[in-house]
Each structure stands twice: as C-alpha cells, then as structure tokens.
Amino acid sequence: MIGAGIGSRIGRNADIHSQGRYLPPGHDAIAKPRARRQGGAEGRTPSQRRIFLSLALFAACFTLVGARLVGLAIMGGDGGDNIAVASGSTQIHRPDIVDRNGEVMATDIATASLFADARYVIDPAETARQLVGVLPDLNVKDVTAKLEAGGAFVWLKRDLTPKQQYAVHYLGMPGLDFRSEQKRVYPNGKTGSNVLGMVDIDNRGIAGIERYMDKSLGRADDTGRPNFDRNSTLMLSVDLHVQHALRDELEKSMAEFRALAAVGVIMDVHTGEVVAMTSLPDFDPNDPMASPDDTRFNRATLGVYEMGSVFKAVTLAAALDSGRVRLDGRFDATQPLQVARFKIHDYHAENRWLSVPEVFVHSSNIGTAKIALQLGGEEHRQYLQRFGLLTRPQIELPEAGAPLTPARWTELATITTSFGHGIAVTPLQVASAVSTIVNGGFKVEPTFLRHNEPRLGERVISAETSATMRGLLRLVVMEGTGRKADVAGYPVMGKTGTAEKPMNGGYSRTKLITSFISAFPANDPRYAMIVMFDEPKATKETYGYATAGWNAAPVTARVISRVAPLLGITPATKPQESDVLREAKLVSFGTANGQ
The missing domain is CATH 3.90.1310.10 (Penicillin-binding protein 2a (Domain 2))
Known part of the structure; x- marks a missing residue:
C-alpha cells in the first residue's frame, strides 16, 4: 500500500462524527457541546449512570478500533492489503x-x-x-x-x-x-x-x-x-541506431510510393542475428490500442508473400551447386515457354539465347524455368527445404508464419516456384536464405538475441557455389536490374523481385509485391538485407514504373548508405573485381554472346 492511500482509509472513519452525520473532508463544522446538566454526576439517577458508563465503554472501544484501522492504513498492515491482494493482480517485475x-x-x-x-x-x-x-x-x-x-x-x-x-x-x-x-x-x-x-x-x-x-x-x-x-x-541482437535508420527510410519511402506496407530486415550473415527489422505500418507499444489492428501484424516474420524474382537466386544457386547447370551454359529464351494451358513470358524479353549470367542479370523467367527443369523438380524442392524455405522458421518471436507451398510438386510447380510464384514465404526466411548464399554456403537460423560467435549450421551449397553467386549478385547491381541499389564506397550485391499479387484465383497485373535482396559489402559480405513494398505506386520520378528496380532497389541504397557506417564498415576506395565476376562478365557479354 503506497502512502497516497492513507488519506482515503482515514477518511472512512475520521469523517464520521459522533452526531451520526457525514462531514466532507475539510468541513469546518464542529458539533456544539450541549449545556452541562446542572448538579453534575451527583444529580444523575442510577439508570443514567449506567447509560453513561455504557456510552463511555462504547466510545473507548470505538476509539481503539479506529486507531487500529488508522495504524493499518499507515503501516500497510494485513487487514487492508488482503482485500487488494485477494482480488487484484499480482505485480510482475519484468527485466x-x-x-x-x-x-x-x-x-x-x-x-x-x-x-x-x-x-x-x-x-x-x-x-x-x-x-x-x-x-x-x-x-x-x-x-x-x-x-x-x-x-x-x-x-x-x-x-x-x-x-x-x-x-x-x-x-x-x-x-x-x-x-x-x-x-x-x-x-x-x-x-x-x-x-x-x-x-x-x-x-x-x-x-x-x-x-x-x-x-x-x-x-x-x-x-x-x-x-x-x-x-x-x-x-537483443538489434542495434537501435540501425533500427531507427531502417525504419526512417522505409517510412519515407512508403509515403513516396504510396505503398500499403513496407518491410525491412537486416541480418548478420554469419550469426543469423537480426540487427534491424521493421514492419510498417507499425504501432507504439506504450499505447498499442491507439493504432489500427493491422499495425500489430508483423509482416516481416508472420506475413507470407509470393516474392517473385528474388527466388531466382535460390534456384540458380541450387542448379549450379548440383552440377546439373554450368556457369557457361546457355538457354533458349527466344519464345515463351508453354506448360499445359499456361505461357511463361519474360517481363523484359530479350528474345534470344541467354547465358546463365544473362538469365540472372536480365531476370528471365523463361531461362530460370528451364534451369529449374534441368535441375529437376524433386532436387529443386530438396534445396528449397535445405535453405529453410519450406518450413516455419524457429525464432524467438511467437509471430512466425508457415510458408504456403505447392500441394504437389508437379512440373508446373517446379517452374513457377523457380521464379517465386506459387510459393509464399516470410521476408525473414528470404533474408536467411540470402545469408546462406553469400556466407560460404552455411545455413543460419535467424535470432533476435545477441550472440558473439558465428552460428553456422549445416552446409547447403559449396564454398565455390557461394563465391559464384556472390559474383552474379554483384553483376546484377553493376549491369542489370539492380543498378539503383549500388552505393559509393559500399559495393552492393543483390537481386530485384517483382511479383503480381494473387487476386480472385489469378494474378493482378497492377497490384505488385516488390522487393530487393542484398548483401554488403560485396567484397566480404557481412550483412544481408531485404526491402519489400506492398502495392507501391508509380511516380513521376520512376517514369510510370512501379517495379522493384525503381523502388526497392534505390531504397536499399539509401538504407545502406546510412547503416553501413553505423555497423563499422570501412568505405572501399577502389573495389576489387573478383575472378568469378570477371568470368561472369566474360560469359555474359563476351564472344559467346553471339549465339
């Protein structure tokens, strides 16, 4: 019982005066004593003396009880507190x-x-x-x-x-x-x-x-x-300064592109530590009920989305690692791919044969589908499983979404999942998969708790495949759809993803999920990131485009330019080009390009 409770407990007793009237606190009225009976005690009859003694005894008892109640109120004794403790909630002191x-x-x-x-x-x-x-x-x-x-x-x-x-x-x-x-x-x-x-x-x-x-x-x-x-x-694993920068950039960009929602996750590629995570719109936990219900929905860990072309990084990593596809392989993208009653098109059609790096850099759906078919449906599914994309992530937060996967792994399912349709996962799972691709090929489990040592799990792809993918991801930013993601002094690698949203049993051509996966610095990746927008709109500055290369990619650059210094990354004065990157450029744009 805190001190402020004393007055109200005293008030129950001290303000009930002997006249039987309730006087409000601070009332100045004082009961006037009646005129003393002439003759004093000697003049009282035996009956009057007995009544007087009874009243005196009652007054003494009343005074003792009142004193006890006041004492309990002042000392916090058992009498009053038992009422509150019996019916009220037990205090919880949280760390x-x-x-x-x-x-x-x-x-x-x-x-x-x-x-x-x-x-x-x-x-x-x-x-x-x-x-x-x-x-x-x-x-x-x-x-x-x-x-x-x-x-x-x-x-x-x-x-x-x-x-x-x-x-x-x-x-x-x-x-x-x-x-x-x-x-x-x-x-x-x-x-x-x-x-x-x-x-x-x-x-x-x-x-x-x-x-x-x-x-x-x-x-x-x-x-x-x-x-x-x-x-x-x-x-926690979270860096509050990085968290603020990520949220600030996403909030501004969400307004700029008039998106319904925005998501960002930054993860340490060696430990799986989530250094920052934002799901917008969000809420103030000091008064959560003041915001709409949807602000408390964690889109980064609970929401599942068809992520589009960012999945091509996983498909290509699996195909190269299996040995069924070589970096110098070539695929026919001259015509749309017919599968049953469906036609697979390219968004930016090249209408020619493409090398493997070109399939990736130009984000060819046709080429990626043929790569997945050459890998094989069952082996493709097994790689997705090993990357952690087919099961619910084991994280500390109770808000962990289970992926939506094909009921049967048919040829069509293999094709559509290869470029991120027909399968829905959480942005956090994608960030974890990117970490595996660039960290040397080891699985990392996402965590929101601080860890000082690397937490590398089983090997998913070889170190050689990981190195090749780092070169290809860098090539996307240098020569492909991710150009707007690059940052001076902090070379970025990444991949765009633009997915049509499922609507009424089909897909909308105008309502999009756009995303960009990245890792930085490209010469020695330490952090992976995903930026995602739900239904971004085209602007004058994007020349009418609402695809990932025009929104998620440049926002990635803004975030990295702010958080890289906070994370202790030294700017590179002259980025070195890896052997794999040189090979990929040669295969993509060299003499073999004429086929």
Missing part, C-alpha cells in the same frame, strides 16, 4: 530489454492504480461524479455501477500518473485507495515495436520478445504468472 549496445528498449516504472472497496463508499453516484471530474476518461455510469455492486475490490483505473493520483487523493472520498504496480515503458516509441511486442494491463507479455520472455525466461508461480530475476537484463 529490462536492451539493444546489442546496452541501450534500453523496454523497462518498468513504478505506478499506482485506483481501486475501490465499495462497502465503504457512502454515495456511489457522487463518488463517480467527483472521480470523473479529475479522471475525464472514466464514465460516470460505469463507475457508479461498479460502486453500487458493493464489492470489496473493484478496479477503477490502472496506471495513474502522479498528477492523477494526487488529484484523486485530494478528493478524500471514502472507499477509494491505490495500489502500487509496475508499468512497462518503451522509450523509443514505435521504433522496434514489432520486435519488442507488448504487454497487457497486468504487465504480462502477449506479443513479440515480451511474450518470449514470459514463456522462456520467467518461472511460473502457482497462478501461472511469470516471476523474473529482477537483476536480469535481456540483450
């Missing part, structure tokens, strides 16, 4: 959550909550009216109904500010009291909200890392509520 550099992202502060013991409320309607006068967000009818119910404990308002607490205390209304509680505070507002999640009114985690804390770090008591070590701190 601080900090970013990888120790900056606070979530913490507890002491607060007070208002409750009533309605048995001591003299006038429920008047009490409700007075309360609403200082707490205008309350409703007079609702408060009156609660007080008229006569319960020993009823919450009236949780998490009062000190100013609100003082105002209620100053009313001095009998039957009202306060209870000390913990309130979760997020100093950075919306920044990192989809990682942190939120707590309920009783300070229990219900989403994000807050939910993970309750399930994995808290020791449940007899009521099932988590108990934490008050001296513990949970350190």
Whole structure:
C-alpha cells in the first residue's frame, strides 16, 4: 500500500462524527457541546449512570478500533492489503530489454492504480461524479455501477500518473485507495515495436520478445504468472541506431510510393542475428490500442508473400551447386515457354539465347524455368527445404508464419516456384536464405538475441557455389536490374523481385509485391538485407514504373548508405573485381554472346 492511500482509509472513519452525520473532508463544522446538566454526576439517577458508563465503554472501544484501522492504513498492515491482494493482480517485475549496445528498449516504472472497496463508499453516484471530474476518461455510469455492486475490490483505473493520483487523493472520498504496480515503458516509441511486442494491463507479455520472455525466461508461480530475476537484463541482437535508420527510410519511402506496407530486415550473415527489422505500418507499444489492428501484424516474420524474382537466386544457386547447370551454359529464351494451358513470358524479353549470367542479370523467367527443369523438380524442392524455405522458421518471436507451398510438386510447380510464384514465404526466411548464399554456403537460423560467435549450421551449397553467386549478385547491381541499389564506397550485391499479387484465383497485373535482396559489402559480405513494398505506386520520378528496380532497389541504397557506417564498415576506395565476376562478365557479354 503506497502512502497516497492513507488519506482515503482515514477518511472512512475520521469523517464520521459522533452526531451520526457525514462531514466532507475539510468541513469546518464542529458539533456544539450541549449545556452541562446542572448538579453534575451527583444529580444523575442510577439508570443514567449506567447509560453513561455504557456510552463511555462504547466510545473507548470505538476509539481503539479506529486507531487500529488508522495504524493499518499507515503501516500497510494485513487487514487492508488482503482485500487488494485477494482480488487484484499480482505485480510482475519484468527485466529490462536492451539493444546489442546496452541501450534500453523496454523497462518498468513504478505506478499506482485506483481501486475501490465499495462497502465503504457512502454515495456511489457522487463518488463517480467527483472521480470523473479529475479522471475525464472514466464514465460516470460505469463507475457508479461498479460502486453500487458493493464489492470489496473493484478496479477503477490502472496506471495513474502522479498528477492523477494526487488529484484523486485530494478528493478524500471514502472507499477509494491505490495500489502500487509496475508499468512497462518503451522509450523509443514505435521504433522496434514489432520486435519488442507488448504487454497487457497486468504487465504480462502477449506479443513479440515480451511474450518470449514470459514463456522462456520467467518461472511460473502457482497462478501461472511469470516471476523474473529482477537483476536480469535481456540483450537483443538489434542495434537501435540501425533500427531507427531502417525504419526512417522505409517510412519515407512508403509515403513516396504510396505503398500499403513496407518491410525491412537486416541480418548478420554469419550469426543469423537480426540487427534491424521493421514492419510498417507499425504501432507504439506504450499505447498499442491507439493504432489500427493491422499495425500489430508483423509482416516481416508472420506475413507470407509470393516474392517473385528474388527466388531466382535460390534456384540458380541450387542448379549450379548440383552440377546439373554450368556457369557457361546457355538457354533458349527466344519464345515463351508453354506448360499445359499456361505461357511463361519474360517481363523484359530479350528474345534470344541467354547465358546463365544473362538469365540472372536480365531476370528471365523463361531461362530460370528451364534451369529449374534441368535441375529437376524433386532436387529443386530438396534445396528449397535445405535453405529453410519450406518450413516455419524457429525464432524467438511467437509471430512466425508457415510458408504456403505447392500441394504437389508437379512440373508446373517446379517452374513457377523457380521464379517465386506459387510459393509464399516470410521476408525473414528470404533474408536467411540470402545469408546462406553469400556466407560460404552455411545455413543460419535467424535470432533476435545477441550472440558473439558465428552460428553456422549445416552446409547447403559449396564454398565455390557461394563465391559464384556472390559474383552474379554483384553483376546484377553493376549491369542489370539492380543498378539503383549500388552505393559509393559500399559495393552492393543483390537481386530485384517483382511479383503480381494473387487476386480472385489469378494474378493482378497492377497490384505488385516488390522487393530487393542484398548483401554488403560485396567484397566480404557481412550483412544481408531485404526491402519489400506492398502495392507501391508509380511516380513521376520512376517514369510510370512501379517495379522493384525503381523502388526497392534505390531504397536499399539509401538504407545502406546510412547503416553501413553505423555497423563499422570501412568505405572501399577502389573495389576489387573478383575472378568469378570477371568470368561472369566474360560469359555474359563476351564472344559467346553471339549465339
């Protein structure tokens, strides 16, 4: 019981005067003593003396009981607190959550909550009216109904500010009291909200890392509520400064392209640590209900999307690693590919034979489909499984989406999944797959907790294949659809993806999901990133185009130019060209190009 509760407990007793009238706090009226009976005690009859002694004894008992109640109110004894503890929620003290550099992202502060013991409320309607006068967000009818119910404990308002607490205390209304509680505070507002999640009114985690804390770090008591070590701190993999930069750029770009939503994930390619993650629109965890419901939907980890041509990086890596396709191989893209009643077209048709690097650089659907068929449907599916694209990701956040995959792996399924249609995955899964492609070929599991050592899993592709893919991804940025993603001093590798959204059993030609996968710096990749927009619109500056090369790619460049220095990456004065890149350029644009 906090000190502010003393006045209201005293008020129940001190303001009930011997005349049987209730005097409001601060009332100056003093009961006038009656004129003394002439003759004093000697003049009283035996009956009067007995009545006088009985009244004196009653007054003494009343004084003792009153003193005891005042003492309990002042000392916080068992008598009053048992009412609150029996019916109220148990306080939960949560550990601080900090970013990888120790900056606070979530913490507890002491607060007070208002409750009533309605048995001591003299006038429920008047009490409700007075309360609403200082707490205008309350409703007079609702408060009156609660007080008229006569319960020993009823919450009236949780998490009062000190100013609100003082105002209620100053009313001095009998039957009202306060209870000390913990309130979760997020100093950075919306920044990192989809990682942190939120707590309920009783300070229990219900989403994000807050939910993970309750399930994995808290020791449940007899009521099932988590108990934490008050001296513990949970350190995340997130870098708050990088997180802010990513969110800021995506928020501006989402408005620029009038997109429905935007997603960004930055991941350490060797540890799987998520250094930053943003899903827009987002919410303020200090007041989550103030935002629409869809702002609490984590598009980065729970939303699944047909990602389009970014999947070509996985398909090509699998084909090259299997040995069934060689870098100097060539594929006929002179005509659309007919499969049953479907025709596979190229968005930017070259209408000629393409080398493997050209298939990738020009993002040919026809060429990629033929590469997947040469790899074989079952082997293609197995590689997707090994990359972690066919199963729900095992992450700390409870918001983890399960991919949508073909019911049967037919020839058509092999073709469409090769270029990112007919399969829907989370952006986080794609970032993890990119990390595997560029880190030497090792699987990495995404994590939102800080790890100091590499966490490389099983080998998915060979080191040689990984090196080849790094060269091809760099070539896309230098010569292909990803030109606008490059950053001076921080060479970027990547791949564009533009997917038509599924609509009414088919696909929309105008509603798109655009994305760009990248890794940087290209000479020694340390971080992978995905930027994604849901239904971006064309602008005057994009010359009427709404594809990834015109929105997701340049936004990637803006993000990298801001976060690379924050991540300690030294600018390259003269980027070196790898042997693989030189070979890819020779195969793509050399003498063999004439076939």
